[in-house]
Structure formats: C-alpha cells, structure tokens
Amino acid sequence: MTKNTMRFDHLVLWVADPVAAAAFYETAVGLEPMRVAEFAEGKVAFPSIRVNEETILDLAPHSFAPRMTMLPGSVESAGHPVNHVCLSLPGDDFDALRARLEEHGVPVSGIDTGLSGARGDATRSFYFRDPDGNVFEARHYED
Template sequence: MTDNMTRLDHVVLWVRDPVAAADFYEKAVGLEPVRLPEFAAGEEPFPSVRVNEEALLDLMPLSMAERMKMLPGAAESAGHPVNHVCLALPQGDFDTLLARLEERAVPVSDVSQGSFGARGEATRSFYFRDPDGNVIEARHYD
C-alpha cells in the first residue's frame, strides 16, 4: 500500500458499556484495547480496539447518540446499527477465534465456504454477535 491509497480507518460500534465491550473484544476476539484507561478516567469520550496497524473499531457509548450533530439529522440516525463488520484473519487466528468463542459459549453461525469479500472468495467464514448485538463476521482466505 502507498500513503495516498484510500483505506478504511475505523468503524464506530454503538455499545451500552464500552469497558465491557473492550473486554469482550480483547478476551474473546483477541483485539488490543486502545485508550481504555483514558476512557475509564473520563479523559476520552470512547475507547477503541485495534484491528491492525491501520484500522480501529471505536466503541461508542450509546448514551452519546443524542449528541451526534456532525450533519443535520445525524442525531436521529445515530445508534442505528450496521448490518455487520467483517474481520479477515490468517487461518490459524481464524481457528483460534472460533475456539475462543466456543470456550466462552458465544453463539456462532455455521461455518460457510466461498463467501465473497474484498479479496475474492473466502475459504471459510462465520458470524457471531458481540454483547451489544453487533454482528461480526470472521473469515480467512487461502
């Protein structure tokens, strides 16, 4: 990638309890929390979890939805969930994630094959929900 290439920077997920959400994403999904101590100390409005060196999932408190005023009408649509967010993982990390979720009794969908994504058809994929009901897809490519 080059510095002038368009990239996905972050996705905002609405959550009831950002600390609990960060804990889930760290322990069940394996993503590193960012700004969690600062959020807990009241110094930052929300924490995040790092997907990779270039992308974050922001864990926005649902209580902030009414304050979304970046565009006319934004407050009325804030808190509306996206359909799902997809994480592409190496095969070993995919298998580890599936096992970790099953250990924690997190319901997961059946594992499917051949779903289309940014890099073509995925070898395998499955879906699960975080504690706030956000749907996450995990997949790997060969």
C-alpha cells in the first residue's frame, strides 16, 4: 500500500460512559484502549480504542455534542449510532472474539456466510452490540 492510498482512519461512536465503553472494548472485544487515564483526568475530550496500526474508534461522550460545530446539524448527531461497524479478523481471532463475547455475556447473532464486503465474500460473520447499542459485525475471510 502506498502513502497516497486512501485508508479508513477512525470512526467516532457516541457513548454514555467513555471509560466503561473502553473497558468493554478492552475486555470483551480485545482492543487496546488509548488515552483513558487522560480522559478521566480531564486532559482530553474523549478516549479511543485501537483496531489496528492504522485505525481507531473514538469514544465520544454525549456531552461532547455541543462541540460538534464543523457542519450544520452535527450537534444533533449525538446518540445516533451508525448502522454497524465491521471488524475483519483472521480465523483464530474470529473464534476467540466470539468466545470472549459469550464469556462476557454479550449476545451474538448466528453465523452468516458469504456476505459481501471490502475483500469480497466473507467465509463467516456474526453481529453483536456494545453497551451503548452500537452494532458491530465480526467477519472472517478465507486466508
């Protein structure tokens, strides 16, 4: 991949409690939290979680909405989750994520096959919600 190739950098999720959300993503999903202590100390506006070396999810508290003034109507977006976020994982990690979610009591959907995505048709996928109602799809493409 070249430096000039467009990439997905981050997505902002509205959450009720960013510290609790970061803990969920760390323990149940297995993602690395970032800037949680700084957020708790009031040094940054929100924490994030790292998906991979190029992509993060920002965990914006609903109280952050008044600062969303970059476009008309941005303030009103608080509390409106996106349809879903899809995470692509290798086979072993896919299985480990599903098991970890079930261990944490997170309801998961059945396994779907052949759903189309960025890399073609996925071998298998399932869906789950975070504590704020944001929907995630986990998928595995044949290696």
